[in-house]
Amino acid sequence: MHPTLAYAAHSPTSPLVPFQFQRRALKPGDVHINILFCGVCHSDIHQARDEWGNAAFPMVPGHEIVGKVSAVGSAVTRFKIGDTVGVGCLVDSCRICSECQDNLEQYCDNPVFTYNSPDPNGGTTYGGYSDNIVVDEHFVLHIADSLDPAAAAPLLCAGITTYSPLRHWQVGAGDKVGVVGLGGLGHMAVKFAKALGAHVVLFTTTPSKIADAKRLGADEVVVSKNPDEMAAHNGSFDFILNTVAAPHDLDAYTLLLKRDGTLCLVGVPDQPHPSPSVSALIFRRRSIAGSLIGGIKETQEMLDFCAEHNITSDIELIAIQDINSAFERVLKSDVKYRFVIDLASLRS
Structure with missing residues (x-):
């Protein structure tokens, strides 16, 4: 198990506050990632405030994740310790339906979202407003070294x-x-x-x-x-x-x-x-x-396109301690154009 520091919402009306939990131990196909940066998506606010009617609390939002691989399972072949990687909105799917077979996992009838989703391993998934995450390698993405990792984080959703x-x-x-x-x-x-x-x-x-x-x-x-x-x-x-x-x-x-x-x-x-x-x-x-997000194959294609054309998001970097004021500023459109959390602030 991996002790994890995070910020979580405990009700639709309460602010996000510090929270601790355990990530699962690595399975053979898993990648353990130390999170460096996580973007703040408007959907994080919708879900934390239960505006879509499907919230499970406590909730750790965040699905625009960039970090460094810190450990890999015995069967992992695509990643190694030290790689810069990303995790977007999905961390699993059924893998057998026609949508999954067509590399359109986002349209799977049984997707597992990065947070606020029933976790096949038990409980509810917790997202990237945290210092680490464990994800099956199929849902982990390569981030080119040429991209600014903080400005690349919103690419995983926006x-x-x-x-x-x-x-x-x-x-x-x-x-x-x-x-x-x-x-x-x-x-x-x-x-x-x-x-x-x-x-x-x-x-x-x-x-x-x-x-x-x-x-x-x-x-x-x-x-x-x-x-x-x-x-x-x-x-x-x-x-x-x-x-x-x-x-x-x-x-x-x-x-x-x-x-x-x-x-x-x-x-x-x-x-x-x-x-x-x-x-x-x-x-x-x-x-x-x-249109929803893209599948994993298309998301990797997008990241490679960004590396080729030097495309990243315009961001404002914030400490995790400022997340509640950032939520309010998003609602006022007071950001150009994406908040990104520096998770070093959580560790400090």
Whole structure:
């Protein structure tokens, strides 16, 4: 067993506080990781505050994990002590269903999430707001030494959540791509779409974000509250990635799609979006779709793509002792663009 220091929520209304527990002893296929950095995802807040109705307490959030391998099981072949590695949203799946066989473990009917998930080894999984973790090697990812490990941590969720739909809908050179929202997900979507060769348009309600969006790679920025700016793009987009995690009118964006264009949702609001207009869809054969994270194979592909193109997240590094104020700042969109916890602060 591995003694573990962490921060945990003990109820939907209580702050995260120090917490101690035991990680399991290594099985033959396991990798033990000393966690260096962990990103703070908006879904950590949703779950810690039980906004999705599935919370188990105490809860140790965190699924954007980067660390160093400190021990490996006897059957491990892909990792060695000292490797820089990552762990994302999944730590296990059934491995036998058609989704798993197609390297789409995120769509498995029985996934094991990195935290707040029934653990096949007993109890509930605990995540990366902790100083170490034990994970089956199939769900561990290589992080290139060329990437800043702190800035690479959000790639394990914010990165793959935006990369996966861009790849699935085959975004590339010559495509006109919209990104709705410039937060933790949106800023990664802009970087990826630009690196894939698309003409990138960022939609924001905040004029003060225009300069930053262009710095990140957007070719154009549209203030979505301005009807004239929106109308100027009617019927012109091949693909729009909507990262906003609050309910809003989707028709404003479906009308901007070309025939056969797709509006893909990756933000998860705590209330439903208003029902979209059927006519906005059927008269141009437009689609509204959704996408989750990617599977392990695609996540490794994304990390390799980031190493090739020198892509990481824009982050603000914090101590674990500041996690509760960071949660409040995330809710106010007061971060550019992802908080990352330096776990050295936990050990100290």
